[in-house]
Amino acid sequence: xxxxxxFGNPNTGKTSLFNHLTGSYEYVGNWTGVTVEKxxxxxxxxxxxxxxxPGIYSLKPLSSDEDVATLFLLNEKFSxxxxxxxxxxxxxxxxxxxxxxxxxxxxxxGLNMIDVSNQRGIKINETKLSExxxxxxxxxxxxxGKGCKELLNSLDSNTSKNIESFKIDYGSILENKIEExxxxxxxxxxxxxxxxxxxxFEGNEQVKKYLQSFIPENCLQEIYLDTEKQLITTEALxxxxxxxxxxxxQHIKKITSQxxxxxxxxxxxxxxxxxxxxxxxxxxxxxxxxxxYITFMLTFDWLGFPLADIxxxxxxxxxxxxxxxLLGLIGASAFLESLVIDGIIAxxxxxxxxxxxxxILFFAxxxxxxxxxxxxxxxxMDKLMEKVGxxxxxFIPMIIGFGCNVPGVMxxxxxxxxxxxxxxxxxxxxxxxxxxxxxxxLFVGAFFVKYQAxxxxxxxxxxxxxxxILARIFSxxxxxxxxxxxxxxxxxxxxxxxxxxxxSTWDKGKGFIRKAGTIIFAGSVLIWLLSYSGPSGFDVPMNxxxxxxxxxxxxxLFTPLGFGTWQAGAGLLTGFLAKEVIISTMSIxxxxxxxxxxxxxxxxxxxxxAFSFMVFVLLxxxxxxxxVVIQKELNSKKWMAFSVFISFFIAYVLSFLIYxxxxxxxx
Amino acid sequence: MFINYVFIxxxxxxxxxxxxKFFKKSKKGKCANCELNKTCQIQCxxxxxxxxxxx
Numbered sequence: 001x002x003x004x005x006x007f008g009n010p011n012t013g014k015t016s017l018f019n020h021l022t023g024s025y026e027y028v029g030n031w032t033g034v035t036v037e038k039x040x041x042x043x044x045x046x047x048x049x050x051x052x053x054p055g056i057y058s059l060k061p062l063s064s065d066e067d068v069a070t071l072f073l074l075n076e077k078f079s080x081x082x083x084x085x086x087x088x089x090x091x092x093x094x095x096x097x098x099x100x101x102x103x104x105x106x107x108x109x110g111l112n113m114i115d116v117s118n119q120r121g122i123k124i125n126e127t128k129l130s131e132x133x134x135x136x137x138x139x140x141x142x143x144x145g146k147g148c149k150e151l152l153n154s155l156d157s158n159t160s161k162n163i164e165s166f167k168i169d170y171g172s173i174l175e176n177k178i179e180e181x182x183x184x185x186x187x188x189x190x191x192x193x194x195x196x197x198x199x200x201f202e203g204n205e206q207v208k209k210y211l212q213s214f215i216p217e218n219c220l221q222e223i224y225l226d227t228e229k230q231l232i233t234t235e236a237l238x239x240x241x242x243x244x245x246x247x248x249x250q251h252i253k254k255i256t257s258q259x260x261x262x263x264x265x266x267x268x269x270x271x272x273x274x275x276x277x278x279x280x281x282x283x284x285x286x287x288x289x290x291x292x293y294i295t296f297m298l299t300f301d302w303l304g305f306p307l308a309d310i311x312x313x314x315x316x317x318x319x320x321x322x323x324x325x326l327l328g329l330i331g332a333s334a335f336l337e338s339l340v341i342d343g344i345i346a347x348x349x350x351x352x353x354x355x356x357x358x359x360i361l362f363f364a365x366x367x368x369x370x371x372x373x374x375x376x377x378x379x380x381m382d383k384l385m386e387k388v389g390x391x392x393x394x395f396i397p398m399i400i401g402f403g404c405n406v407p408g409v410m411x412x413x414x415x416x417x418x419x420x421x422x423x424x425x426x427x428x429x430x431x432x433x434x435x436x437x438x439x440x441x442l443f444v445g446a447f448f449v450k451y452q453a454x455x456x457x458x459x460x461x462x463x464x465x466x467x468x469i470l471a472r473i474f475s476x477x478x479x480x481x482x483x484x485x486x487x488x489x490x491x492x493x494x495x496x497x498x499x500x501x502x503x504s505t506w507d508k509g510k511g512f513i514r515k516a517g518t519i520i521f522a523g524s525v526l527i528w529l530l531s532y533s534g535p536s537g538f539d540v541p542m543n544x545x546x547x548x549x550x551x552x553x554x555x556x557l558f559t560p561l562g563f564g565t566w567q568a569g570a571g572l573l574t575g576f577l578a579k580e581v582i583i584s585t586m587s588i589x590x591x592x593x594x595x596x597x598x599x600x601x602x603x604x605x606x607x608x609x610a611f612s613f614m615v616f617v618l619l620x621x622x623x624x625x626x627x628v629v630i631q632k633e634l635n636s637k638k639w640m641a642f643s644v645f646i647s648f649f650i651a652y653v654l655s656f657l658i659y660x661x662x663x664x665x666x667x
Numbered sequence: 668m669f670i671n672y673v674f675i676x677x678x679x680x681x682x683x684x685x686x687x688k689f690f691k692k693s694k695k696g697k698c699a700n701c702e703l704n705k706t707c708q709i710q711c712x713x714x715x716x717x718x719x720x721x722x
Contacts, residue, residue, distance in 0.1 A: 330670050330671075330674075331668075331670070331671075332671060332674070333668075333671045335671075335675065336671050336674055336675055339675065339678060340678075344678070518685045518688075518689065519685060519686075519689050521681070521682065521685065522681075522682040522683075522685035522686045522689070525678060525679065525682035526682065526686070577689070624693050625693055628693050
């Protein structure tokens, strides 16, 4: 079985193509940086593996995700390259194509988004392009799958031409130096020596490291400096990297002049007109907030709450009755009955009630992503992020963090500057992930019925504001004198495909259901056991249980915040496993047969202490999985501990201010 | 009575096993937590580890 490597610029539809060719379903996002690791899938014909690599503009690595591609070329065995090119951005895409052609492996090009380029009035002469590059080219529309079958067939056949012949003339000075460097390399090398030399002169650090295993560092450095010196004097250029870039650019211009036909004069497209409004300096952020507000109205008031109510009625009514009858039939003991009814049904059922709301939220997020709007959000936030010392790119991991903080933290890898990356990793957990939503849903349903969406929106915005303030503080300490620019590709707006939308929603939401059957189930059993047993044995009154004792130890700490009860303490402790477990704990502790949990909650909290509790849950500590990922990504236990400490500290101070301040002004 | 013990043993057994798996998975970190772990055929840790400097 042979391996085929999939290369392309960011957001050219690589993952869509990967899904079509392998028949798998991987997460597709209509923005850059969705793929941060290479991933491998089996092609539909079961004959070859396809390896999807992160999107890159050039092989010269800037950020760690770009390292993946160069390291792959240097170290991995594969038989062919499949390069996917965005037809509507041909000139820029060809820079990577040329570097891949120089690698001199058999290559096939998938020319994607020909529909978009046709709409823009750009026609591409594919036969001529194929002739000029010396490789086979297949026009495709990866989103709909058009042309993918032909591409798949060609991957299997051995028709891909040998591309040894592809060569750009970099001028006599550089060509001589490429020759000189190539001669210093061992003759049995599997990788094209010309490619290695060009990449070295371009400043590819990974290639430099690779070459150092054959050539002494000072010798390499000498060749480099000598070449640069010669070129700077003769060509009046600032650097060798720039010289190579210019040469490639000239070559690309020559190609495009022969293959591009403009069929109509470009007038502002629908995308351009819409972008003028949604990325407007003044309107951008209010539009984003309005869309978030609509999302929450849908999640709570309009659709989510009525659905959750029906589900709640079913779980606490017929389902519980059936299970009770079944338990009676088998002659269950009081212990087993309590375990099933007060433990599992209360704990797992209490969380499952919120499934409709979680799915509605994910559906709305998928809709915003797939339509192309989310990429604009990053751009809209760029100005604000710049003021706090980061840039719009850092907002992308944070948006991903709204779904789940774990992939959010991982997405911070796409940020080039190490310090900016560190900061983004530390701040992403402040984004309110979907696991926190059931906690909000329970409390807003009990205390803020009229303003549900508004209260939840305020919590999401609070998370963002805290992250921005911390970014400002940290960046003035950590990021002095470090600047970077934010470049983002704005994809055209499109009507999301229903199939993709449902699959994407399911993909995000299935984890929640899986959790209900695993960690929430296990957590519920443990919490029930702790609440059922105490120093005096089993079936003790709840207030004398082990759970009450454990919760009681930390409860006084929360008295100034308005929720100094052992019940809240126990909920917060167990919430570290996964935030949804807070709900399981509350459901088990406050379990009242035949009564509504939310109505009972109203006797335990006041609206002010409930809001203070929600703010605390939003900020207090990242969940276990996120903490571990932070440690792995930053490769530092100290930073992980710092992340836990700072979130707890901020949560405490803020909840304190809210509760005490609220009391002062008479709430 | 016997059936009671069977159910109780099953529920606690499953809960215990889930906890064990959960902590093992959490320790493994990003791979186990990754959405792609079912289809991905490589280990993410092949990716070169980067030191993040402490300032």
